[in-house]
Amino acid sequence: MASEAVHKKHPARFINRELGWLDFNQRVLNESENPDVPLLERLRFLSISAGNMDEFYAVRVAGLVDQLKAGSSKKSPDGLTPAQQLETVRHQAWHLQKEQQRIWGDMVKELRGENILIKNVEKLHHHDQEWLSTYFDKQLFPVLTPLTLNPTHPLPFIFSGGQALVLRLKNPKTDRHMLDGMVVLPEKLPRFIRLPDKDETIRFVLLEDVISHFAKRLYPGLDAVRASMLRLVRDLDVELEEDAEDLLDSFEKAVKERRRGACIHLEIDGHLPGHLIRKLGVAKDDVVHLPTMVGVGDVKQLIVSDRPDLLFKPYHGSIPQRVLKHDGDYFATIREQDLVVHHPYETFDTVVHFLKQAARDPDVLSIKQSIYRTSHDSPIVDALIEAVEAGKAVTAEVELRARFDEEANIRLARMLETRGVQVVYGLAAYKTHAKMILVVRREGDHLQSYAHYGTGNYHPNTAKIYTDISYFTCNPALVDDCARLFNCITGAAVPELQAVAFSPLTIRPTLEKLVRAEMEHVSAGRPGQIWLKMNSLVDRKLIDLLYEAAQAGVKITIVVRGMCSLRPGVPGLSEGIEVRSIVGRYLEHARVFAFGNGHELPSPQAKLFIASADWMKRNMDRRIEAMVPITDTNAHARILDEIMVVNVHDTLQSWVMLPDGRWERVEPGESPLSAHDYFMEQASASNGEVDTPANPRPDSEDGEGPAKEA
Incomplete structure (x- = not known):
């Protein structure tokens, strides 16, 4: 792309989001031919890629067909009409399905050999x-x-x-x-x-x-x-x-x-x-x-x-040592210091046990929780019901518009209501996607609140295969903001928050301010650097802002799981941007945003956030989302110096995007690093386990899942 096109804001600066999604599914499918993955796990990747295609046709292709029927000629950000997109998408999807057929034929032979x-x-x-x-x-x-x-x-x-x-x-x-x-x-x-x-x-x-x-x-x-x-x-x-x-x-x-x-x-x-x-x-x-x-x-x-010899070695997440040190008392653990839990390497049971302790603690007065997706037999729901039966005030915000989980959430809402939980459905115009729990407890002569902010859903099953971050805190500003955000959801009042940014009002302008601050650091002769981790990057305004930052000299590394409409490494446009994608045993799902604040990353001075929101227009403008600043010293170091550092330096499960939009595997290098193996080994070691799983190049998805909106 010539620099002239940059000034003209040429549509080619964007990659079509539908093709970006198919590229992601191609990376999933490629794992079904990865020789470092056990045979039956490769079979799972093949199945996941096929399930993803169903969702793609049912939602994305269906949307393009609807636009055609409505006579729409509105062009996509990359300059294609609905008809042009549909033709291109059908061709690419058919190519992917042919690949699935070929791989299945090869796998039948491999299965026969076993x-x-x-x-x-x-x-x-x-x-x-x-x-x-x-x-x-x-x-x-x-x-x-x-x-x-x-x-x-x-x-x-x-x-x-x-x-x-x-x-x-x-x-x-x-x-x-x-x-x-x-x-x-x-x-x-x-x-x-x-x-x-x-x-x-x-x-x-x-x-x-x-x-x-x-x-x-x-x-x-x-x-x-x-x-x-x-x-x-x-x-x-x-x-x-x-x-x-x-x-x-x-x-x-x-x-x-x-x-x-x-x-x-x-x-x-x-x-x-x-x-x-x-x-x-x-x-x-x-x-x-x-x-x-x-x-x-x-x-x-x-x-x-x-045939366990053809599967990944089983892995069971550990309980954080700090919680064990306090004999499982989550309130004491959080009062001592904010707690970061990295799922699935550290078990989702931490969230369940936190809620159960709140339900059974006679000093707990109320519990509020947002529910976007959960399992049909969720211990989370059991804990809320137990809390109601113990006389506590319990409010559940159940989002009815969680795609493909609508029926399950309708049943859940009706069941919770019959058991005495106060159920609300949020705001009609805005899907509630923020993941929050607020517990209020009487401690002496005052009330103390405890908050949980998550990057993933309260779903015990998917939490075993999705990488996410749970953040427990009693920081006054963060728990007060959590209370105000719940009041916004239930009472429709516009909240005034101290620290947490929220969609649809303040996440976008906060991100714009943070990116421009990095540009100012470069202008002043200081380092400007950004690390981003998310599921999807398709918001046009934010992509153009990243282009502007790159042209100003800011170094940007993006770890994106799925769709990415940004085109990295283009002379005059995005030379300072690298886009990576990790596909492996677990589905990357966490959202983390780090800004150097005048220092090279990682740095204790960096501004760090976790979020429920991807960089998509819907997440910025049409949803209730939360973006939480991490200021606690140890929590900051855990997320930035460990989780993000390993993500941006992974070489065994990572792909890198080329300027033309194609993806290629990262070379392992002299010191190969697998993010998933590293975190499994670290969690097992901290839990005192000796026999840790080690896969030279583990795998990914959906589960269902991978493509499910989350």
């Missing part, structure tokens, strides 16, 4: 055929519904992510095709059916192959020949009436409507009659022919626990 086999039903030994026949009659036949597709039997509803086997039904006497049949695969049935083990060999057959093999039992008197498997993805975005009288009821209706969203993507592995495609309402461009297997995400069912 005596994990995907068997052809037709070629099974007669003993296996007998077992499978009984299995079909007892386990499958009662729950399968054979359908014929004709005017009296319309096409059945298939949920998003649902799969169906299409059959050509023939008259056995004439061999003439009579009509089409369809069997929708029930969601609760396993896609891979495990056969009885034979000679220490683990064997599976595919559900659709079993149904095809025994199709005559579903369609007596007819010959049934497999035509194709199909799998569809629907538009899953939810439209909420923000002026509704009852937000919960309105949202419940919207979530139910989503189930019948338009079909946005169709995968098939054979021949599907055109009239069926038309009935599904799928455009030609939204049909993808896969050569090997639809629904690659299902391969996670092959991750068997009885």
